[in-house]
Amino acid sequence: MRRDIFQAIADPTRRAIIALIALQPMTPNAIAENFHTTRQAVSKHLRMLTECDLVKQEYQGREIYYSLEIEKMKEIDQWLDQYRKIWESRFNQLDQVLSTLKKQKK
Amino acid sequence: MRRDIFQAIADPTRRAIIALIALQPMTPNAIAENFHTTRQAVSKHLRMLTECDLVKQEYQGREIYYSLEIEKMKEIDQWLDQYRKIWESRFNQLDQVLSTLKKQKK
DNA sequence: TATATTTGCAACCGATTAGTTTCTTAATTA
DNA sequence: TAATTAAGAAACTAATCGGTTGCAAATATA
Numbered sequence: 001m002r003r004d005i006f007q008a009i010a011d012p013t014r015r016a017i018i019a020l021i022a023l024q025p026m027t028p029n030a031i032a033e034n035f036h037t038t039r040q041a042v043s044k045h046l047r048m049l050t051e052c053d054l055v056k057q058e059y060q061g062r063e064i065y066y067s068l069e070i071e072k073m074k075e076i077d078q079w080l081d082q083y084r085k086i087w088e089s090r091f092n093q094l095d096q097v098l099s100t101l102k103k104q105k106k
Numbered sequence: 107m108r109r110d111i112f113q114a115i116a117d118p119t120r121r122a123i124i125a126l127i128a129l130q131p132m133t134p135n136a137i138a139e140n141f142h143t144t145r146q147a148v149s150k151h152l153r154m155l156t157e158c159d160l161v162k163q164e165y166q167g168r169e170i171y172y173s174l175e176i177e178k179m180k181e182i183d184q185w186l187d188q189y190r191k192i193w194e195s196r197f198n199q200l201d202q203v204l205s206t207l208k209k210q211k212k
Numbered sequence: 213t214a215t216a217t218t219t220g221c222a223a224c225c226g227a228t229t230a231g232t233t234t235c236t237t238a239a240t241t242a
Numbered sequence: 243t244a245a246t247t248a249a250g251a252a253a254c255t256a257a258t259c260g261g262t263t264g265c266a267a268a269t270a271t272a
Contacts, residue, residue, distance in 0.1 A: 004118075006115055006116050006118075006121070007116050009112055009116075010112050010113050010115075010116035011229085011230080012110075012112075013230085015112070015185075019188070022188070022189065022192060027248075027249085028248080028249065028250090029247095029248065029249080037230085037231070037232090038231075038232065038233085039248090039249080040231085040232075040233085040249090040250085040251090041230070041231055041232075043249070043250065043251095044229095044230075044231085044250095045230085047250080061238095061239060061240075061248090062238060062239040062240065062247075062248050062249070063239090063248065063249085064248080064249070064250095068189075068192075070189060070192050070193045070196065071193070073186070073189045073193070074193065076182070076186060077186055077190065079121075080179070080182060080183055080186070082125070082128070083128065083174075083176060083179045084183065086128060086174075086176050087176045087177070087179070087180065090176065117259085117260080119260085133218080133219090134218080134219065134220090135217095135218065135219085143260085143261070143262090144261075144262065144263085145218090145219080146219095146220085146221090146261085146262075146263085147260070147261055147262075149219070149220060149221090150220095150221095150259095150260075150261085151260085153220080153221095167218090167268095167269060167270075168217070168218050168219070168268060168269040168270065169217095169218065169219085169269090170218085170219070170220095
């Protein structure tokens, strides 16, 4: 089974779960109330998110609180970095063109 | 068929294609040479990437040059923004704790 | 004009996915 | 202690995915 962060965020329900538990830790039941699926389906998503370290569990009696492992999200940011460099350099090129045009006007 | 940018970057081959054509426009044949799959499989990936506007085509005779639509990559960056806020605020909180400790030492 | 090259599309195949229902385990509460 | 509640695991299903082979269309070249 492929189990990386890019696979994890590919599913819209999982992205919604991530957004929910980013705000505060939640139990599977509480999370499932926000979706039109069964608790078991949410549980499977949580399992996958846990397996790729995007989410951590905290046991409290028979309840389990899930919360976002924000550090893991940085991996996406790091991957994006190579492309950020590209769009920033393009922006700078545009900036140069604009300032050259400005100088010519003067 | 689901066809959004998060689905598009979920596959490792597609991420590799994106990285390749970010550097310079390439034809499907040239791209396929870099992978252990058929040209047709690459073609299917390119079709999907094109359908969600991550890639643009430029026709040149019977050849088609594919290149990255860097603007589209910003969408991931924008989605990440909500989480970037979280990890930056946590960092600031840590920063505050550290500076408080420093003051107490003095 | 005949042949070769570049490409996309359709049909098919096995594996994976996202969901369901059913069941078990463990903790709480009446 | 018995009933209830929270959660995960297993088995199943329909749909999708990533890949293949075979084909057709369009362009380039001999």
